[in-house]
Amino acid sequence: MINGDVSFWYREVGIPTAHEPLIGTVDADVCIVGAGFTGLWTAYYLKQAQPSLRIVILEQHFSGYGASGRNGGWLSGLMPGLRGQYEQVNGRDAVLAMQSQMNVTVDEVIAVAKREGIDADIIKGGMLQVARSRAQLDRLKSSVVEEHRWNVKECLELSQQETAERIRIHGALGGMYLPQCARIQPAKLVQGLAQVVRSLGVTIYENTTVTEIRPGVALTGSGSVHAKYVLRATEGFTAGISGLKRSWLPMNSSIIATEPLSNEQWGQIGWEKYETLGDCAHAYIYAQRTADGRIAIGGRGVPYRYGSRTDSDGRTHKKTVVALREILVSMFPILSGTTIDHAWSGVLGVPRDWCATVGLNPKTGLGWAGGYVGNGVTGTNLAGRTLRDLLLERDSELVAMPWVNRRVRTWEPEPLRWLGVRSLYVAYRYADHREQFRNGQTSVVAKIADKISGRH
Numbered sequence: 016m017i018n019g020d021v022s023f024w025y026r027e028v029g030i031p032t033a034h035e036p037l038i039g040t041v042d043a044d045v046c047i048v049g050a051g052f053t054g055l056w057t058a059y060y061l062k063q064a065q066p067s068l069r070i071v072i073l074e075q076h077f078s079g080y081g082a083s084g085r086n087g088g089w090l091s092g093l094m095p096g097l098r099g100q101y102e103q104v105n106g107r108d109a110v111l112a113m114q115s116q117m118n119v120t121v122d123e124v125i126a127v128a129k130r131e132g133i134d135a136d137i138i139k140g141g142m143l144q145v146a147r148s149r150a151q152l153d154r155l156k157s158s159v160v161e162e163h164r165w166n167v168k169e170c171l172e173l174s175q176q177e178t179a180e181r182i183r184i185h186g187a188l189g190g191m192y193l194p195q196c197a198r199i200q201p202a203k204l205v206q207g208l209a210q211v212v213r214s215l216g217v218t219i220y221e222n223t224t225v226t227e228i229r230p231g232v233a234l235t236g237s238g239s240v241h242a243k244y245v246l247r248a249t250e251g252f253t254a255g256i257s258g259l260k261r262s263w264l265p266m267n268s269s270i271i272a273t274e275p276l277s278n279e280q281w282g283q284i285g286w287e288k289y290e291t292l293g294d295c296a297h298a299y300i301y302a303q304r305t306a307d308g309r310i311a312i313g314g315r316g317v318p319y320r321y322g323s324r325t326d327s328d329g330r331t332h333k334k335t336v337v338a339l340r341e342i343l344v345s346m347f348p349i350l351s352g353t354t355i356d357h358a359w360s361g362v363l364g365v366p367r368d369w370c371a372t373v374g375l376n377p378k379t380g381l382g383w384a385g386g387y388v389g390n391g392v393t394g395t396n397l398a399g400r401t402l403r404d405l406l407l408e409r410d411s412e413l414v415a416m417p418w419v420n421r422r423v424r425t426w427e428p429e430p431l432r433w434l435g436v437r438s439l440y441v442a443y444r445y446a447d448h449r450e451q452f453r454n455g456q457t458s459v460v461a462k463i464a465d466k467i468s469g470r471h
Contacts, residue, residue, distance in 0.1 A: 016355050019330035022085040023272040023311065023357035024202035031206065033077040037220035037238045043071040045406070046233045046240040048225045048256075049248035050074035051083035052391065053384050055208045056399025057246060059127075062215040064403055070217045071240050073233055075224040075252070079205030082250055085329060085361030086392060087270060087301045087313045089291045090125070091142055092118040092195035095387040095394035096370030096418065098165060105417035113416045114165050118195045120397045124204075125197060127396075133207030135199045136306040140289035142196035145178055145187040147346075151295035152188045158295070159191050169194050182286045184346045198289050198303045201392065225249075227257040230379040244375075244406055246382040251362030253385065254323035261425035263386050264432065265323050265362040269331045270313035271339045272305065274354040281308070283349055300342055309356070312343050316360065319436040322429055329359035363389050367423050373398045374420040375405040382406065 017023075021030060045061060047054040050072045058070050074080070094101075094117060101110045121139075128135055146152035155172075162170035171192045173181070178190035213219060227234040232241050249256065251265040276284075286292075292302040302312040316335030320326075336358045344351050366372060366386040371394055375382035382405065384398035385391075401413045413419075426432050 016336075017357045018336070019326075019328045019359055020357075021080065021329050022202065022359040022361070023270070024084060024088075024200055026357065027200065027307075028202050028206055031077050033221040034219060036222040037073060037235055037240065039238045041071060041218075041238065041240045043069045043218075043240055043242040045070045045244045045246065046242035047072045047246045047248055048228060048233055049081075049250065049252070050078035050209065050219055050221070051081050051248065051250060052079075052205060052208070052395035053248035053250065053398055054246070055083075055205065055212050056396050057248065057384070057402045058212050058217045058399075059208065059215070060400050060403040061406065062212070062217060064407060066216070071242070072212075072217060072219045073223045073225050073235065073240065074219060074221045077221050078209035078219060079202060081252060082361045082363050082391060083205040083395070084202045085270070085359060086201050086268075086363075087291075087311065088199045088201050088303050088305075088392070089142070089301060089390075090121055090137070090197040090199050090392050091291065091390065092121050092167075092193065092393065093142075093390045095390040097368075100368055100370045101417040104421070109415070109417045111166055112412060113418065114167065116397055116413070116416065117393060118167075120393050121195050121197060124393065124396050128204065128207070131207070131211045133204060133211070135201075135204035135207060137197050137199050137204075138289040139194075139197040140291070141192055141194040142293065143173075143178070143181055143290040144191045144193075144293045144295060145182075145184055146189050146295045147184070147186045149188070154295045155189060155191050162191075162193070167193065167195075180285070181288065181290060182292060183284055184292075185348055186345070192290075196291050198291055199392065200306060225256060228381065230381055242380070244380045244382060246375075246384070246402060246406075248384055250364040250385045250387070250391070252325060253364060255325075260323060261428065261432070263364040263366055264319065264426050264436065265325055266365045266389075266436075267316060267318055267320065267326065267360055267362055268313055268389065269316035269335045269339065269358065269360040270311055271331075271336055271343070271355050272311040272357045273309045273343070273350065274356050275308040276310070276350075276353070280349060280353075284347055300339075310343065310347075310350075312339055314339055314342065318439075319433060323432075325362050326360050329361060331358040331360045335360075363387065363391065367426050370418065370421065370423070371398070372418050372421040372423070373401045373405075373416075374422075375402065377408075 146155040173190035373384040
């Protein structure tokens with residue numbers, strides 16, 4: 016088994032050789048810090064709208080090194096944040112508009128990939144969430160009601176039999192299906208997008224670590240970029256920039272990929288429509304059927320490293336690999352003898368209120384986007400188009416959405432931050448265990464954890 020090496024997705028496309036780093040001083044109209052999906056989409060749409068803009072992107076490793084090249088490959092309409100939190104500040108209509116935009120954005124990404132010739136193994140098979148205990152089933156039914164409350168009328172509640180007709184999961188009592196989701200190969204998408212952006216005239220300096228961002232300038236150890244606008248698109252790596260240690264918490268997520276399954280195994284599992292797959296546990300999982308016939312399944316593992324540290328090239332703790340494999344086999348017992356070929360991890364950005372933000376200060380020229388809490392593959396595209404409209408001063412529907420210029424308090428200092436996140440996931444795993452063996456309602460432990468963490 017390969018452990019780390021960035022991600023399984025890069026086994027297919029190859030880890031790219033980093034382009035030249037920044038050396039010296041460079042002038043630009045727009046400087047973007049971070050060459051993941053957020054930074055690349057922002058550059059793409061800015062260049063489409065105003066080709067004369069001089070745009071420079073600074074990346075500490077290579078384009079797509081972070082979450083953009085390591086995620087579970089869900090291009091979904093799920094909100095990058097809690098709709099109730101947005102509603103408290105901005106009202107119901109604003110959140111409805113944003114949910115509508117998220118749904119549209121799924122098709123926008125698919126359309127751009129097709130137009131630009133990016134083959135990212137995209138199949139729009141929808142998303143299936145399953146319940147494997149009575150408590151999970153109650154939460155699933157509530158989720159269906161909640162989706163309908165937010166005008167996601169195409170959300171379907173599935174019976175036990177209807178769920179099995181899609182994917183035969185051991186112990187599944189029911190399911191929820193959302194059509195607005197596609198499976199993707201994230202490394203192919205981010206690398207293809209980076210090539211397109213370069214072809215439009217955007218300069219990407221790689222192996223270049225930004226240490227500080229100030230109005231009008233991004234500073235690195237080997238030079239600086241001076242620009243009217245400096246946009247931060249660093250997601251889970253934000254804590255490494257001076258003054259931003261407590262802005263967004265880098266939450267770890269880990270994934271394993273099986274060996275290719277046989278036709279006989281797939282015949283017993285089903286999964287013929289390539290839905291993305293999740294469950295209703297508190298410490299939930301996410302999975303996809305890959306283009307080469309594997310199952311990639313992920314979950315939290317070790318959720319947070321003390322001091323907001325990030326992993327080394329995706330290396331994953333052995334206990335996490337074992338735990339994810341156990342979940343895989345519990346869902347698909349016929350895979351008990353299946354080999355795990357690859358394990359890796361990545362970090363996602365989590366604001367203190369668990370809601371993504373996009374913003375631009377026209378006086379300082381400083382902008383940002385991120386904190387997608389695990390729903391960034393689609394959210395990054397919407398954020399990129401929103402930053403475009405903010406920078407170009409367009410009076411569009413996008414700039415009126417509830418995540419625009421949203422400010423939240425910072426995370427607690429250490430050791431409170433580490434203790435809090437660690438306790439949160441200990442509580443969730445304890446709650447999942449109790450619910451699995453006691454047919455009843457959602458554990459009060461999970462409800463308390465949600466309230467304390469702000470995830471409610």
